[in-house]
């Protein structure tokens with residue numbers, strides 16, 4: 492593939508193509524696509540507006556329902572949500588809802604539309620800890636209702652995994668910048684480079700505090716602990732995004748893991764010119780966790796994927812694996828090993844109770860949680876849903892409507 496790390500993977504629709512795709516929509520009554528969106532973005536309604544060439548109306552539907560609509564348009568695993576139940580699948584294939592939504596939000600941006608409005612200040616102050624999608628969406632929703640919201644973020648830029656995780660070729664930084672600016676324009680204040688260590692102090696200072704610190708740390712399997720040539724996938728992807736792909740990488744890299752984060756890692760490595768990328772995966776192909784689209788992207792890049800093996804020991808830079816079901820050993824030598832075997836939260840460092848599923852339990856009073864550390868699926872659209880639920884709970888607690 493000739494695309495570079497900095498080029499967007501999938502082309503956006505032209506005006507002609509978006510109309511053609513929207514015209515395939517059956518305009519279903521009680522539409523399954525709208526019921527299936529965790530954030531309530533209402534695809535059936537915005538596609539109907541596109542059919543009538545009312546792009547402003549379409550943008551309003553997206554943005555009012557989903558404060559991070561342009562980001563979800565690009566990264567949402569639509570095949571698991573809105574597109575899964577699409578009635579058009581029975582005829583040929585589902586409507587490409589994500590790409591239609593992307594056209595609409597790009598149009599919204601090109602026309603400099605300002606859709607969201609802010610109510611009069613209500614005198615209440617809310618602190619949000621973490622500026623990933625959950626923190627951004629909670630802040631945006633509360634700001635619209637007249638709350639004074641301040642977001643604390645330990646990194647130099649806002650966005651969480653949108654900024655420092657999802658690769659540039661799938662989610663350009665320029666799109667994240669635009670979405671963050673939309674939240675700022677609602678009056679939200681960002682305190683960047685400020686790591687929160689004392690929640691009790693914030694709880695005293697603000698009327699409510701929302702913690703949205705995510706699952707920021709990559710897991711390390713014990714046999715790899717402390718090795719200089721071993722990195723976690725989230726740290727590798729963060730480096731790649733920060734340095735715009737300018738990384739010094741060896742010719743031969745081994746990745747361990749088979750979820751979407753692993754697929755982002757192997758594809759990024761190939762786009763950055765690594766000759767030999769081998770991915771060894773615990774799951775068999777039948778059990779694969781990664782989305783089909785991401786897996787296909789990795790395969791198109793020429794990544795070698797070996798399924799069904801567990802790493803059991805490390806000697807020098809050679810990892811020995813054993814097959815989960817048959818008596819078979821595999822040895823792979825690599826100059827860099829990247830572990831994509833899951834993430835965990837550091838919310839415990841803030842004194843919060845974290846369960847085995849890496850979710851925070853037992854918060855009360857003026858303390859709330861949102862995003863990956865709350866109950867639910869760990870996706871951007873779920874972070875938006877969680878933000879909606881949390882913003883509602885904060886308003887109820889503070890006596891708002």
Ligand SMILES: Cc1cc2nc3c(=O)[nH]c(=O)nc-3n(C[C@H](O)[C@H](O)[C@H](O)COP(=O)(O)OP(=O)(O)OC[C@H]3O[C@@H](n4cnc5c(N)ncnc54)[C@H](O)[C@@H]3O)c2cc1C
Nearest residue numbers: 621623624625645651652686687704705862863869870871
């Ligand atoms: C590589 C990768 C690719 C992904 N791809 C997709 C995808 O394509 N589609 C999809 O839907 N989902 C994807 N996900 C999952 C998605 O990114 C997460 O579910 C989502 O970002 C969770 O949002 P969040 O706001 O809860 O947490 P995060 O995005 O993790 O944000 C948490 C923020 O809190 C900050 N923070 C942490 N501790 C503190 C502190 N003490 N003080 C101040 N700030 C703090 C962090 O710096 C960070 O900015 C991906 C995840 C990864 C890692």
Ligand code: SF4
Nearest residue numbers: 516517519524577578
């Ligand atoms: S389910 Fe599919 S066909 Fe029906 S309204 Fe939604 S996008 Fe259109």
